[in-house]
Amino acid sequence: MSRQHFLRLAAGAGVLLAAGCASGVAGGNISSEGSAGSLRRSLVPLPEPFRVRLPIPPVLRPVRTDASTDYYEITQQAARREILPGHLTEIWGYNGVFPGPTIESRRGRRVVVTHRNRLPVPTVVHLHGGRTPAEHDGYPTDTIASGAARDYVYPLDQPAASLWYHDHRMDFTGPQVYKGLIGFHVHRDDHELSLGLPSGDRDIPLMITDRSFAADGSFSYPSLDPSLMDTPGVTPDAASGVLGDCILVNGAPWPVLAVSNTRYRFRFLNASNARRYELALDPGGTFTQIGSDQGLLSAPITHSTLRIAQAERFDVIIDFSACPIGSQLTLRNLNGSDGTANVMRFSVTSRASDASVIPATLASIPVLKPSDATITRDLVFARDSMNGMAMWTINGRPFSPTRIDATPRLGTIERWRVRAQNVEHPIHVHLAPFQILDPGPFDHGWKDTVDLDNGGQADLLLRFDGYPGKYVFHCHNLEHEDMMMMGNMRVT
Ligand code: C2O
Ligand code: CU
Ligand code: CU
Numbered sequence: 001m002s003r004q005h006f007l008r009l010a011a012g013a014g015v016l017l018a019a020g021c022a023s024g025v026a027g028g029n030i031s032s033e034g035s036a037g038s039l040r041r042s043l044v045p046l047p048e049p050f051r052v053r054l055p056i057p058p059v060l061r062p063v064r065t066d067a068s069t070d071y072y073e074i075t076q077q078a079a080r081r082e083i084l085p086g087h088l089t090e091i092w093g094y095n096g097v098f099p100g101p102t103i104e105s106r107r108g109r110r111v112v113v114t115h116r117n118r119l120p121v122p123t124v125v126h127l128h129g130g131r132t133p134a135e136h137d138g139y140p141t142d143t144i145a146s147g148a149a150r151d152y153v154y155p156l157d158q159p160a161a162s163l164w165y166h167d168h169r170m171d172f173t174g175p176q177v178y179k180g181l182i183g184f185h186v187h188r189d190d191h192e193l194s195l196g197l198p199s200g201d202r203d204i205p206l207m208i209t210d211r212s213f214a215a216d217g218s219f220s221y222p223s224l225d226p227s228l229m230d231t232p233g234v235t236p237d238a239a240s241g242v243l244g245d246c247i248l249v250n251g252a253p254w255p256v257l258a259v260s261n262t263r264y265r266f267r268f269l270n271a272s273n274a275r276r277y278e279l280a281l282d283p284g285g286t287f288t289q290i291g292s293d294q295g296l297l298s299a300p301i302t303h304s305t306l307r308i309a310q311a312e313r314f315d316v317i318i319d320f321s322a323c324p325i326g327s328q329l330t331l332r333n334l335n336g337s338d339g340t341a342n343v344m345r346f347s348v349t350s351r352a353s354d355a356s357v358i359p360a361t362l363a364s365i366p367v368l369k370p371s372d373a374t375i376t377r378d379l380v381f382a383r384d385s386m387n388g389m390a391m392w393t394i395n396g397r398p399f400s401p402t403r404i405d406a407t408p409r410l411g412t413i414e415r416w417r418v419r420a421q422n423v424e425h426p427i428h429v430h431l432a433p434f435q436i437l438d439p440g441p442f443d444h445g446w447k448d449t450v451d452l453d454n455g456g457q458a459d460l461l462l463r464f465d466g467y468p469g470k471y472v473f474h475c476h477n478l479e480h481e482d483m484m485m486m487g488n489m490r491v492t
Helices: 003-020 173-178 478-482
Strands: 069-081 089-094 100-106 112-118 125-130 148-156 163-169 180-188 203-211 248-249 256-260 265-271 277-282 287-292 295-303 303-306 311-318 328-333 342-350 371-386 389-396 413-418 425-429 435-437 447-453 457-463 469-475 486-491
Touching: 069 100, 089 100, 100 112, 112 125, 125 148, 163 173, 163 265, 163 311, 173 478, 180 203, 180 265, 248 342, 248 371, 248 413, 265 303, 287 303, 295 311, 303 311, 413 425, 425 457, 447 457
Parallel strands: 069 112, 100 180, 203 265, 256 342, 371 413
Antiparallel strands: 069 089, 112 148, 125 163, 163 180, 203 248, 265 311, 277 303, 277 328, 287 295, 287 311, 328 342, 371 389, 413 457, 425 447, 425 469, 435 457, 469 486
């Protein structure tokens, strides 16, 4: 179906709804629980929190290696998994699991991943945070047809960081990610490994998502077209974003992790479509942040809460050494209410020795200045409407795969002033890591996603190096992204 056809269809739906609705529901300018979006209630009873164990996604083994490269294979397939006790939920998963298997890489070695698509729809794989040649970056229209396969080649010539991979199909990223097409990619380098940070089974990825469940136990996502084949978009009430009432960590509802009285490194990823969290430890405790989206900070930062928007990563140390054996620390979400106010629990069950350290200096990060920038661009992320139907735009324009919105040059620094209107927008730029000028407490280090409050703005200094080609930047509220809040840059 053509974009024009969709625009006409959306406009038509808006007209119908505007006639039937008293309020601005078709406009989709809704925030709740600190996030752009409307909450969907599950139609099955949700389990008691803190009953199931935290799953750790399996680490994928290479099928072969040679002098320079590790080769992996992943099959994208449907599976039925017991997420809620007593119910089977159909997921679409990398190797049939949600979260997908974790890929671990080491700077200096190339990674090639062969993806086979055994799903009924086209898919696209994007390595979020990867500095990847354009033809392997997962451009939204560069799809793997159902039944086909392709190789993604990742040079990974970049510092250690908590990366992740996810579906990026144009117009359908929201529903396809919601079904489970998300995995971690943990990238390491010699420098990070020399620091003595907690490692091994004390280095744990934590993927937070929210989901709602239909009466039959399936994921409940308000697609206009449940087959996800032709018609993009969600029902008008969900146009600001889809918020679930069940919080999953690594795919399990409100799980528990048994820990020893030592330091742990947790790699927090907010992989939710629309939900933002403010995490806190109850009855108390702090997070020592050591890394951001794109890798280590220059020095650790202690936080009493962590505000994490969609797609952001926070690498933190939690030190359980002062916790008595038998005690518990609950991770809460200060933005949530009822069930969504809980995330997971740590249960201190054993004593162990701990040789880990948190060095006072983690990495040397050059500080970019506005005078380094060769050009300044102003980008406004806002809602527009087509006959009452919400449409999310950048500088008033909906995404078009053929229009180039920016033309950065390799080897330069650009300054982008981004502003959010109507609701909150987390802005993500492919390829180019950035620093935030006058950073807030959660904005330090090299970032690839910046969280903007409603009305908020940020001044980004982006470093373009790596590879030429066409890349996207977009809002990482996946409903906004699918409803066209995306632009193109041609890097030369
Ligand atoms: Cu995580 Cu373009 O996305
Ligand atoms: Cu990305
Ligand atoms: Cu947005």
